[in-house]
Amino acid sequence: MLDYLISIMLTAGIYAIFALGLNLQWGYSGLLNFGHVAFMAIGAYATVLLGMNGVPLIFAVLAGMVLAGACGAFLGVATLRLREDYLAIVTIGFSEIIRFLLLNWSSLTRGSFGLYGYPRPLEGLVAHEDYNIVLAGIVIIVLLLVYALLEVLAKSPWGRVLKSVRDDEAVSISLGKNAFSYKVQALALGSAIAALSGSLLAFYLQYINPNNFQPIETFYAWIMVIMGGSGSNRGTIVGAILLWGFFSTTRFLEGYISFSPSASSAARMVIIGVILIGLMMFRPQGLFGRKEDLAVGK
């Protein structure tokens, strides 16, 4: 039972960090990143590959964040001068390209066999059966740090400019702010946060392969952000807990329904799709969000 609680804490915590990166992009800045999972994959693979080659893990994690941030900035520079649709199209394409690359660049990533047996932080210091408790502690600390950073940023001049760009780009430009540059920065920072969650996911799973990074993962983050209330970091964390509660409950219920495994996971996905549709139609501000914090409402 304790193991189960800790595993929920780990997944919900990791996905909360992942979704906080998206909240910075969508909630604060109104950016449609439909390929968030790509940056998680970049973080996970960069950390694992560097770690396997003897790079100290802290630097491996940072390298993944820098790489993901650079990719995010590049996609932003390509699209953010154009209409908002283009970022959505390009990021969704990017996430598929990254997955294809990881699948097919076998000499580096071992393709669909995936990678395992890589170093994890503090591994030598704790007994194997206690490791997840320690990792859960690390995840909670990282989550709190990311949360605190984003809260500070939201209240800083930088965050205020970002929100003003989201609400009315023309006004912020007329006040001499470089809206384009702010959006690129938000995209890069959010992507780096996704990479950080990817490193933690790799530490937790002990085995990664490209199928961990399907496009649907991006939209889990979207549901967490929207359900909790776009623009609210606390809401995003609650959204992560709610979504993981939903997954655990439906997995528990599966035992009582005579569906084939593929059909029951598909049924769960249909519900996910319907939740997204319902939220956008009836409650775009989410459960706890404020209408004025909504890039969608106008």
Place this chain on the structure above:
Amino acid sequence: MIGQLIANGIVYGCIIALGAIGLSLAYRIMNFANFAHGDFLTLGAYLTLFFAATLNLGFPAACILAIPVTAAFAVALDIGIWKPMRSIGASRTAIMILSIGVSIAIRNALIIFFRPDALRFPLPVMESMNLGGILLTSFQISVVLIALASMLVVHALLSRTVLGKSMRALADNPDLARITGINVDRVIRYTWMVSMGLAALAGIMFGLITHINPNMGWSIILPMFAAAILGGIGNAYGAMAGGLIIGLAQEISTAILPAEYKIAVSFAIMIAVLFFRPNGLLGGG
């Protein structure tokens, strides 16, 4: 060798083009990128399979039935979802996020009904014909002929009919269109029917030359968007040209790159277009 790649590229490009025309038309009239478009290709293919294999209607009849049924489903979706979103004045971004939800729901509903495995239409396996060193099946040749015929029909529809004129009017200025007495909801529903009918046709043809699986439409959403952007998103003729260029580029790239990377070619083209010619080769948008 290169002749074969060009032939393959034209076949694949025709399918991408048909998908991209619908995507571009919907973008121009409804003013948003519909991320569920690929799943309507899949829906069209599965409906055909259902009519042909389960109801034993014969393949041609199944195709002819699947296209209007897909279009009818699109209209139902307009009544149930898109129209209420228009009425509350929802923003483009909200509608795009919603289209992702529609895409997830359709794709997984198909998995529940048809299982996730790859399937084939109940048709005999075709021998390839040798046309001056280029091997093509009669399926591939019919794909090209049907796609070209459909493009002519789309051209006639856009340039010769009242509906085409209303669509252009609505795209250029919705308010002006409304006060000149154009029934906006009706034009939008006809646009959905055309767009999704073409998507169903593209899905059937894609299933014909490869196989049918629940991810098939989603898997080519990237080349379809690349084609639409290359042609100037919103421009139906641009989408046709863009589809053929993307198809040819992807297939010809296999002469120098491993075939697994051909989808990356359309991504690279899309990024290059956005950097250097964001309105596409033919403008529009």
